[in-house]
Amino acid sequence: MQDLPREKLIKYGAFALDNHELIAILLRTGTKNENVLDLSLKVMNLFRHISYIKTLKLEDLMTVKGINEAKATTILAALELGRRIHEKSHNKAKPMTTTEDIYEFLKDEMELLEQEHLIVLTLDIKGSVLKKETVYIGTTTSITVSVKDLFKSAIKFGAYGIVMIHNHPTGDARPSIQDDLLTEKVKKASELLSVELIDHMIIGKFEYYSYKGRNLVKV
Template identity: 30%
Template structure:
């Protein structure tokens, strides 16, 4: 049966307009993105099949082009559309964060860093550069490493902080394993960077580690 033959209240698009996006399942949201199904499968059926094949929404969203294009009815055009949607989401979070003080919007900081780093297959270290009122000036991914770690150079962090005329910053990196618990090396690096940046009067406000759940704040745990 085509989706057009379903009761209006059960059609994903109509359901979203009536009840809001939160009321939809992953398959229903994906069906709206797909718009059409393939032979023998409605858009919702195709969405369910894709979620099953990929193992969930997150692996689907993080798939590379070859992996994405290997699935039923999907190709470069759909992949490009999906990447555009994801990037719009990241930029929306960035704009939301720039309008407020980072210290007054801890959840906005967490949401933005998750969007930037959680999908990375290897370790990435970055900084949120802040002005004197703790508003975001810029985000930069500074170092990329293997799945086991990244080499971080304090001199480069200081250089970029000065280039942005930052008064403070928030450090961040991801753990590709999904476990956000800081290692001893993470805590030592945080102290090294804090000391180096203090020499040029730039404060380190926090260091967030991004894993599968909510990013972990070293400041909240008294490790800064």
């Protein structure tokens, strides 16, 4: 007889479980009409690839018959905990010294967002992150920025510089005219404030653009 997910985890460790089995443990129970493994497979059917699970919202999960608020919030809490652990461990692992470092740090958070988000990383001279903050959330196609807000933390911490990162929900990371204008505006402000604009990056789906390198990178 095949082990149930909880028994399998106890016997072999969490790494031995398939994705739907891990979800089944979070759900704990099925319904009177289907077992917990069948219910977990229905959750898996909500997204095309496991990386898309982080985009799930409460209302998405509750479209599955048998998923109530308690089950849905348990899954969302587990996802958020995993995201925070990943962010903290990556942050401590090494400083942000290359565009690749920054992309790896933020890709899971940003590449599948449905609205434009603008994040500012405030860095010391060694590339260590002093603060990471979401400065603005825009519409699906545009974002409005007050330049002074981008430098608040850098001035507060006496930082070496900032990296400005935003996503393109379309998945195409190539810069727009508005992106060019924003970069030029922020660059001029950085010179006046003596805070380096280290880079402005745009994250798409499996690609990113760096103003520092003036290149589009497919990953």
